[in-house]
Amino acid sequence: MSCESCKNELAREMYAELEKFIDELPEKRGALISVLHRAQSIFGYLPKEVQAFVGEKLNISTAQVYGVVSFYSFFTMEPKGKYPISVCLGTACYVRGADKVLEAFKNELGIDVGQTTSDGKFSLDALRCVGACGLAPVVLIGDKVYGRINSAEQVKEIIKEYQD
Numbered sequence: 001m002s003c004e005s006c007k008n009e010l011a012r013e014m015y016a017e018l019e020k021f022i023d024e025l026p027e028k029r030g031a032l033i034s035v036l037h038r039a040q041s042i043f044g045y046l047p048k049e050v051q052a053f054v055g056e057k058l059n060i061s062t063a064q065v066y067g068v069v070s071f072y073s074f075f076t077m078e079p080k081g082k083y084p085i086s087v088c089l090g091t092a093c094y095v096r097g098a099d100k101v102l103e104a105f106k107n108e109l110g111i112d113v114g115q116t117t118s119d120g121k122f123s124l125d126a127l128r129c130v131g132a133c134g135l136a137p138v139v140l141i142g143d144k145v146y147g148r149i150n151s152a153e154q155v156k157e158i159i160k161e162y163q164d
Helices: 003-023 032-043 048-058 062-071 091-095 098-109 152-161
Strands: 083-088 122-127 139-141 144-146
Touching: 003 032, 003 048, 032 048, 032 062, 048 062, 083 098, 091 098, 098 122, 098 152
Parallel strands: 083 122
Antiparallel strands: 083 139, 139 144
16 A cells, blocks of 8 residues: 555545534534534644535535634644644733743744644644633643743753653
8 A cells, every 4th residue: 555545545534534523413503613623633734625525514615614714723724743832922921931932942943933843743833821821931732731931941841751
């Protein structure tokens, strides 16, 4: 089996999983956001092909789907790294040095906000607020929360945890 056929088989399985989720919804009307969340968890992001598929299955236009995807910052149309890093830049985090934490991640990874490392391991984003102000500055890697990050050394240690 060639690598291309591996990708095609994986894609078919992912689309089948999404289709099953949509088909099992008791009510499709008003389900767009939950379907998009599920699609993003399956595919890792929401490329135009997935958006078109969702629109077709929910009987809404691709433009409507795109409007929701582009409006909500949680959704992404670009592939993320295996370990998506998000630095909170909300007020509490910012006044406690989150901008310096973000710079440390940029320097350590060699990427800017919105980019993914060439090996696909890390992607970097900045968020407005994650609601963990008591732990400011806060960094999320996937669903794991790191609080009171205030040095380049801490950033290096965090990244080291994810080196395979």
